[in-house]
Amino acid sequence: MKILTLVERRADYSRMRPILKELYIDPFFDVHLVVTGICLLDIHGSDIDYIKEDGFKINAQLEMFEPNTRNTNASMVKALSKIMSSMTDELEKIKPDLVLTGFDIGANLATTIAAAHMNIPVAHIQGGEVTGSIDESIRHAMSKFAHIHFPATEDARQRLIRLGENPDYVFNVGCPSIDTIVQTPLIDKSILEKKFNIDFSKPTILLIQHPVTTESSESKRQILNTIEVIKDLGVQALVALPNNDAGSSDIIDEIKNSGLSWYPSLSTEEFINVYRNIWAIVGNSSSGIHESSTFGIPAVNIGTRQQDRERADNVIDVSYDKADIKAGIEKALFDADTREKAKHTHNPYGEGESAKEIVKVLKTVSLEGIVQKRFYE
Numbered sequence: 001m002k003i004l005t006l007v008e009r010r011a012d013y014s015r016m017r018p019i020l021k022e023l024y025i026d027p028f029f030d031v032h033l034v035v036t037g038i039c040l041l042d043i044h045g046s047d048i049d050y051i052k053e054d055g056f057k058i059n060a061q062l063e064m065f066e067p068n069t070r071n072t073n074a075s076m077v078k079a080l081s082k083i084m085s086s087m088t089d090e091l092e093k094i095k096p097d098l099v100l101t102g103f104d105i106g107a108n109l110a111t112t113i114a115a116a117h118m119n120i121p122v123a124h125i126q127g128g129e130v131t132g133s134i135d136e137s138i139r140h141a142m143s144k145f146a147h148i149h150f151p152a153t154e155d156a157r158q159r160l161i162r163l164g165e166n167p168d169y170v171f172n173v174g175c176p177s178i179d180t181i182v183q184t185p186l187i188d189k190s191i192l193e194k195k196f197n198i199d200f201s202k203p204t205i206l207l208i209q210h211p212v213t214t215e216s217s218e219s220k221r222q223i224l225n226t227i228e229v230i231k232d233l234g235v236q237a238l239v240a241l242p243n244n245d246a247g248s249s250d251i252i253d254e255i256k257n258s259g260l261s262w263y264p265s266l267s268t269e270e271f272i273n274v275y276r277n278i279w280a281i282v283g284n285s286s287s288g289i290h291e292s293s294t295f296g297i298p299a300v301n302i303g304t305r306q307q308d309r310e311r312a313d314n315v316i317d318v319s320y321d322k323a324d325i326k327a328g329i330e331k332a333l334f335d336a337d338t339r340e341k342a343k344h345t346h347n348p349y350g351e352g353e354s355a356k357e358i359v360k361v362l363k364t365v366s367l368e369g370i371v372q373k374r375f376y377e
């Protein structure tokens with residue numbers, strides 16, 4: 001089976017990585033990997049280097065975003081149209097039997113739309129979830145173009161069926177980012193403490209705060225509130241810069257001016273191992289929702305980006321208000337009951353066996369007549 005798949009940013013790579021591993025070792029598959037998006041941009045950490053270090057063959061690199069420009073709502077759309085055009089060329093050239101996309105990320109949307117138009121079956125990972133931001137619309141739109149679905153929870157599976165997807169092609173497999181957590185080898189705490197100049201025996205948070213595209217003009221105020229609270233509390237903080245969605249340029253400027261330690265993007269190994277040692281994750285990353293309960297720590301989730309998403313009870317939801325953020329972080333770091341509860345929380349997004357499940361389905365599912373979709377009622 002010739003599969004075309006892609007990586008646009010660390011958010012899809014953390015989920016694609018375990019699947020790529022399974023696909024590469026199985027002679028049944030011939031994988032064509034395209035790398036695009038912010039993986040190619042220095043300011044976002046050039047994640048393409050991590051993909052190469054992991055040993056995956058990259059078959060094509062397609063530019064998507066203009067480097068060195070402010071990220072706006074309009075620039076997101078222009079990038080989307082650019083990658084839709086070059087991905088269409090790639091699909092014409094490669095003629096895959098199947099396209100594997102996922103999530104709610106621009107290049108994945110473009111590829112899904114292109115492939116569906118070209119009668120190439122699309123398997124989509126992690127549909128059916130709900131969030132805020134433009135991601136909410138992208139995710140559900142992709143599900144309507146895709147033919148095979150790999151949602152991460154039973155709730156998401158049911159929602160896809162309510163959206164008219166045929167249950168015979170909707171498989172609840174969990175979130176493959178949990179596979180990545182389970183598979184990542186341990187790095188000694190002292191090595192990390194030296195590298196990041198941090199003492200993990202003291203309260204330490206990891207901050208990832210992305211813009212919300214529907215509130216992009218508020219990004220600056222939103223991040224300043226969080227930064228001010230962290231500085232008032234005087235807790236140790238590591239900051240991973242946000243993605244390049246509209247409003248991100250303001251967030252990146254303020255983080256760089258804050259005096260906090262920041263990194264464009266950590267490699268999977270470092271990220272997971274930092275996570276194993278921090279006391280709480282703060283911000284609005286999907287990681288706080290999908291991954292933090294596997295680490296048994298609280299997540300302080302700020303604002304609307306993760307609105308209505310299924311979550312474990314280690315997540316503390318707060319508004320953009322400074323007093324609210326402060327109370328949330330204090331609870332996460334210093335409230336014994338909250339910390340104890342987080343240690344025992346069950347993660348609704350799975351146990352780390354997703355990639356194997358996905359590959360099993362891809363090897364057995366019939367693609368005969370699949371591109372002619374029927375609304376399931």
Ligand SMILES: CC(=O)N[C@H]1[C@@H](OP(=O)(O)OP(=O)(O)OC[C@H]2O[C@@H](n3ccc(=O)[nH]c3=O)[C@H](O)[C@@H]2O)O[C@H](CO)[C@@H](O)[C@@H]1O
Nearest residue numbers: 010011012014103131135177240265266268271285286287
């Ligand atoms: C609104 C929203 O949630 N949007 C989507 C976005 O998440 P979102 O944009 O929140 O994702 P992030 O960029 O915060 O990070 C996600 C992943 O990157 C990894 N990581 C993070 C920082 C770092 O320095 N190094 C590193 O490897 C983490 O393991 C994590 O799994 O993409 C996810 C995966 O496509 C989707 O599930 C989310 O629905």
